[in-house]
Amino acid sequence: MYVADSRASAPATASVEGTARPSKAGRYRSTIAPTVLALGTVSLVTDVSSEMVTAVLPLYLVAGLGLSPLGFGLLDGVYNGFSAVVRLVGGHLADRGGGRHKWVAGAGYALSALCKPLLLVAHSLTPIGLILAADRTGKGLRTAPRDALISLSSTPETRGRAFGVHRAMDTAGALLGPLAAFLILRATVDGYDAVFTVSFCVAVLGVLVLVLFVPGGGRTETAGPTDGRAVATDPTDGRAVTTAPTGGRTAPAASTARPTLRAALGLLAHRDLRRITVCALLLGLATVSDSFVYLLLQRRLGVPDRWFALLPLGTAAAFLLLAVPLGRLADRWGRWRVFLAGHGALLLAYLLLLTSWHGTALPYAVLALHGTFYAATDGVLMAAASDSVPETLRSSGLALVQTGQAGARFACSLGFGAAWTLWGDRTALSVSAVALAVCAAYALTLRPLRKAAA
Numbered sequence: 514m515y516v517a518d519s520r521a522s523a524p525a526t527a528s529v530e531g532t533a534r535p536s537k538a539g540r541y542r543s544t545i546a547p548t549v550l551a552l553g554t555v556s557l558v559t560d561v562s563s564e565m566v567t568a569v570l571p572l573y574l575v576a577g578l579g580l581s582p583l584g585f586g587l588l589d590g591v592y593n594g595f596s597a598v599v600r601l602v603g604g605h606l607a608d609r610g611g612g613r614h615k616w617v618a619g620a621g622y623a624l625s626a627l628c629k630p631l632l633l634v635a636h637s638l639t640p641i642g643l644i645l646a647a648d649r650t651g652k653g654l655r656t657a658p659r660d661a662l663i664s665l666s667s668t669p670e671t672r673g674r675a676f677g678v679h680r681a682m683d684t685a686g687a688l689l690g691p692l693a694a695f696l697i698l699r700a701t702v703d704g705y706d707a708v709f710t711v712s713f714c715v716a717v718l719g720v721l722v723l724v725l726f727v728p729g730g731g732r733t734e735t736a737g738p739t740d741g742r743a744v745a746t747d748p749t750d751g752r753a754v755t756t757a758p759t760g761g762r763t764a765p766a767a768s769t770a771r772p773t774l775r776a777a778l779g780l781l782a783h784r785d786l787r788r789i790t791v792c793a794l795l796l797g798l799a800t801v802s803d804s805f806v807y808l809l810l811q812r813r814l815g816v817p818d819r820w821f822a823l824l825p826l827g828t829a830a831a832f833l834l835l836a837v838p839l840g841r842l843a844d845r846w847g848r849w850r851v852f853l854a855g856h857g858a859l860l861l862a863y864l865l866l867l868t869s870w871h872g873t874a875l876p877y878a879v880l881a882l883h884g885t886f887y888a889a890t891d892g893v894l895m896a897a898a899s900d901s902v903p904e905t906l907r908s909s910g911l912a913l914v915q916t917g918q919a920g921a922r923f924a925c926s927l928g929f930g931a932a933w934t935l936w937g938d939r940t941a942l943s944v945s946a947v948a949l950a951v952c953a954a955y956a957l958t959l960r961p962l963r964k965a966a967a
Contacts, residue, residue: 546666549675551727552659553682559622559719560683564690564829565712566629568822569698571804573705576818578636582938585804586930588642597919599650604657604912605777614658614908619723621655624648626716632709656915661908662727664899672899673848676892677840681833684887688829695822777909786901786910790917792956793894796856797921799949801863801929801942803828806883809866809938810876827877831884832891839888840896848897855889856953858882863946867939894918 574580574588607617628648635641660676667675697711698704781787807824810816816824843851862882865875895911902910925945932941 545675545678546663548666548728549663549679550682551722552662553679555622555719555723555727556659556679556683557686558722559625559716560686561690561693562629562686562712562716562719563625564687564825565694565697565708565715566632567804568691568694568825569705569708571808572818572821574641575808578638580638581934583930583934584638586802586926586928586933588638588645597653597916597923599653600657600912600916600919601777601909603654604661604908604910606654607658607661607908608777608906614662615723615727618655618658618662619720621651621653621658622716622720622723624651624654626651626713626720629709629713629716633706653919657908657912660895660911660915664895664907664911665904669900670844672896673840673842673844673893674837675840676896677837677843677888680840680888680892681836684829684832684836688826688833691822691825691829695820698819698822777906777913780902780906780910780913783901786898786913788959789894789898789901790914792959793914794917794921795952796949796956797918798925799945799952800859800922800925801945802922802926803883805926805929805933806862806866806879809942810879812938813866813871814876816876824876824880827880828884828887831881832887833884835885835888836892839885840892843889843893843896848893848900851889852893852897853953853956855886855893856949856956858889859886860946860949860953862886863942863949867942867946 571585574585575582580588603617603621607614625648628644628651631644632641635644663675663679664672693711694708697707701707781790803825807821810824811821839851839855859882862879865879865882894914898911898914899907929941929945932944
């Protein structure tokens with residue numbers, strides 16, 4: 514939970530939205546919420562587990578099981594897009610009652626962990642698809658409640674930085690996961706089975722960290738709009754409570770009705786959230802899956818199979834280094850500008866893959882741009898969307914944006930896999946690059962009006 518530094522002597526200043534804004538000295542002395550750090554630790558451990566599988570899955574399916582690009586595109590779409598079906602469910606369940614954000618997220622983490630050992634006995638398209646669908650169901654359940662907790666544990670002025678810190682910790686796990694998979698593949702005879710087994714053990718550790726160290730409640734404190742008193746919001750149910758400036762007893766300011774699914778869907782009536790959701794959907798339609806990017810690099814450069822698992826390290830390293838700086842830049846310069854600039858970096862990565870350049874710097878440049886794209890868009894999008902969603906429906910509102918994006922990327926994986934099979938990899942990537950440029954240009958015209966999300 515975010516705890517404002519009550520020792521800051523400078524007074525609060527009013528923001529343009531009518532809520533009190535901490536002074537410059539107070540902002541510098543504030544700290545990242547313990548809830549954000551605890552969730553970051555959970556994500557770090559869990560990403561070690563999931564990225565171990567993600568790093569070897571393309572090669573395991575294409576080279577090991579002999580799937581075509583179209584078959585892999587179908588499975589990759591399931592892996593990345595099936596969660597769209599349940600994200601709204603997870604967000605709604607988390608909003609419908611106090612204390613559910615943590616436990617809905619925990620159920621999602623547990624379900625994903627249980628799927629890892631099942632990959633040991635799946636050797637054909639259908640069972641692998643079902644296992645990946647279940648794994649992504651877990652991800653869909655946990656993502657919106659987790660991001661809602663991060664949002665509710667931060668002030669609007671520091672929300673981009675909070676998401677940046679969480680994504681940096683999350684990406685540290687994404688950096689360690691492929692490295693662990695690489696070492697396991699080199700050290701064992703049945704490399705893939707060993708990777709899946711170790712991944713399961715690490716995933717269980719992540720669930721334990723969530724249960725033991727992420728608080729089930731907690732309140733977010735910000736300065737009141739007129740009287741200097743602290744208005745605290747319980748991240749578990751969005752209820753506002755008012756406290757005295759000297760740490761007096763808290764009391765609910767007003768009770769709110771239980772959120773409904775109709776109210777959650779009605780959030781799309783809000784202009785800014787609707788525009789953000791549409792942009793996330795359109796840009797997702799032109800975002801080629803990470804696995805395809807790595808397969809394209811391997812084919813261009815002739816990377817040996819044993820080194821394939823190291824390619825995601827380049828993306829993760831750039832993401833890790835830039836997540837916090839770009840999150841802070843989004844708070845100051847504008848979240849929408851940073852978000853669109855990130856897609857510009859992705860477009861440049863596509864263009865490099867389409868050139869005839871085969872220099873040794875090509876993989877470093879492509880992977881650095883790929884990581885920059887994620888650092889400028891992943892957490893920044895959630896911070897921008899949070900500005901347009903009321904606290905009582907924060908999890909549901911973020912789930913709406915995530916659902917549109919995940920569904921679009923599912924369609925992109927299917928389309929790209931089919932285009933690769935029919936026309937070849939270069940033509941498929943060329944179509945994706947043109948589509949990304951067109952969608953980004955259109956997104957410029959849908960810029961939200963709110964200053965915090967600009």
